[in-house]
Amino acid sequence: MTRIRALIDEMRPTFRRDGGDIELVRVEGAKVIVHLSGACAGCMLAGQTLYGVQKRITDVLGRPFRVIPDIRH
Template sequence: MTTEELTNDVLKALDEIRPFLNHDGGDISLVSIEDGKHVTVRLEGACTNCSVNQMTLKAGVETTVKKFAPQIETVVNVE
């Protein structure tokens, strides 16, 4: 898989979860993909101060990203 294909898969995953974040006044953007295994995202809007953002990140974002790109091992949020 090329870097471009991986990036597209991760962006598709973020597009899938974005409506749920938007509903709560938040958003998400892709910051980087390191070594084809580690994704860094930025939770935005209401998500930055949300008390459950780490749960959202692991349960929602990471699960969705891994569904689209199974080779991804971690998803972290940069603040």
Template sequence: MSEETVEIKNHREAIEEVIDQIRPALQRDGGDCELVDVSEDGKIVFLRLKGACAHCPSATYTIQYGIEQVLREMVPGVERVQQVM
């Protein structure tokens, strides 16, 4: 495994760990989220909201001011979270 592959894997694992920390708050409201993908450069996280969160009018707010903000603070290199339907 190349060093670049290890870095990509570690970056994705860091994102998954942060999502696991966020997940209980979503589940309390009857929702959840799923990491779908991470862009090749690691800057964009593709996320699917599930359950009550999937159709919530506050979904955009949840992603931008909740999940994205936490990921940007805790995982270097993450710039944006893109919702996937």
């Protein structure tokens, strides 16, 4: 979880520049649950954003993860 949090924190400036943000909520096995806020929460490209985060985490850690938005957060 520490490495996943660090990867998400590395990407946060990009999201903030676009008027949004992403925050790690929890990790449940291979599921990474995140909270999107600001422009990222309502963006039509939110799915692509989540896929980009998922790809980065999977590529760096060398095993598959699924990034899922937390709609209850």
